[in-house]
Amino acid sequence: MDLEKRIDAFVKLGEFLSQFSTLEFTKIDTVLHNNLFFDGFKHQIKLAEEHNGWFNTDNIVYAFNNWSNALTKNNLSQWLSKYNFNTLEPKTVAIIMAGNIPLVGFHDFLSVLISGHQVLVKQSSNDKQLLPYLAKYLEYVEPEFKGSIRFTEDKLSNFDAVIATGSDNTARYFEYYFKNKPSIIRKNRNSVAVLTGKETAEDFENLSEDIFRYYGLGCRNVSKLFVPKDYDFEGFFKGMYKWRPIIEQTKYANNYDYNKAVYLMSEFDMLENGFLMIKEDTSYASPIATVFYEYYEDYTSLQIKLDYDEDSIQCIVANGFRPNEEVPFGKTQQPELWDYADNVDTIAFLLKI
Structure with missing residues (x-):
């Protein structure tokens, strides 16, 4: 199967996902194989929500909307235009996926298949309802994908390279276990x-x-x-107010109450508004319902610090701090296809294995 056929298949998948990109699911007659897949995917969404309390409809739909916007002919062609796929020898690439947000491993899945390789997927137990169904749709749209997509819950075997995402602890295990395979190992960021x-x-x-x-x-x-220094957080808290209904979500509220109790019992200084706490802390990873903050003296010293800690940082949101690297406010969850996780070019890796 040539690259154009692979691109066209994912464009059609994007068109299918566009029907689920708003809270009101809308069936579009021109979408291929809708009679077979539309109602079934609604059921898979319901199963995903029931299985994982963090996967509410709003967040699932947000993920679908991002992917339907990304999977266009123009976007895919622009993304892939700088690579040469002519000499690629198809291999089997294993992907170990995280399960923290809906379809979190889809970019790796897309990258492997669009490059011409076969994919062996080991999903997180927290996010296993959506992707297999989309893979089946992809096989109907482009039958030549059949045999190139496998899912497993067993120990990985018979693969040539691996892309694995996990915590810092599991990453150490991955690095040891896959030391003899070409790999991309992602840690906490x-x-x-x-x-x-x-x-x-x-x-x-x-x-x-x-x-x-x-x-x-x-x-x-x-x-x-x-x-x-001496930053006034009043404007910050006003901007957060639109998200106040989040406290009505039971899992979020439980985390908020627990972390607030821990801070109060430990007599930590913190500010809060009833659904979000901010606390001065040098760590990068904050608990749910908490954002850490740290003071800086000047841009130069902060630039040096962030360079030193670059392996802990995924995105820097700012306006004019790092013009060529920063992400605009409100855009972290809307990456382009060429915005690679950890700044590791997945396609370049796949072309070398």
Whole structure:
């Protein structure tokens, strides 16, 4: 199967997902194989929500909307235009997926198949309802994908390379276990925002999306703020207010109550507004319902610090701090196809194995 056929198949998958990109699912007559797959996918969404309390409809739909927007002919062609696939020898690439947000491993899945390899997927138990169904749809759209997509719950075997995502602890296991295979091993990362005191109300509202989307569970969620000395958080809290209904979600509320109790019993200084706490802390990974903050003296020293800690950071949200690297406020959960996790070019890796 040539590259254009692979691209066309994923474009059709994007069209299928577009029907589920708003809270009101809308069946589009021109989408291929809808009679076979539309109602079944609605059922899979329901199963995903029942299986994982963090996967509410709003977050699932948000993920679908992002992927339906990404999987266009223009986007896919632009992404792949700089690579040469002509000499690729198809291999089997294993993917060990995380399960923190809906379809979190889809970019790896897409990268392996679009490059011409076969994929062997080991999913997280927290997110195993959606992708197999989409894979089946893909096989109907492009029958030549049949035999190139396998899912397993067993020990991985018969593969040539691996892409694995997990915690820092599991990454050490992955590095040892897969030491004789070409690999991309991803560890814990978090995203940060650099504030100056000149942010607008719109900036803070956009930042709230970076903080609260997916309940803050993703590596692209902002979990840490860097602020100048004597920073006034009033504008920040006003911008967060649009997300106040999040406290009505039981799992989030339980985490908020627990972490608040821990902070109070430990007599930690913190500020809170009834659904979000901020606490001064040098760590990058903050608990659910909490954002850490740290003061900086000047841009130069902060640049040095972030360079030193780059292996802990996924995104830097800012306005004019690092013009060629920063992500605009509100855009962390809307990466382009060429915005690779950990800045590791997945396609370049797949072309070398």
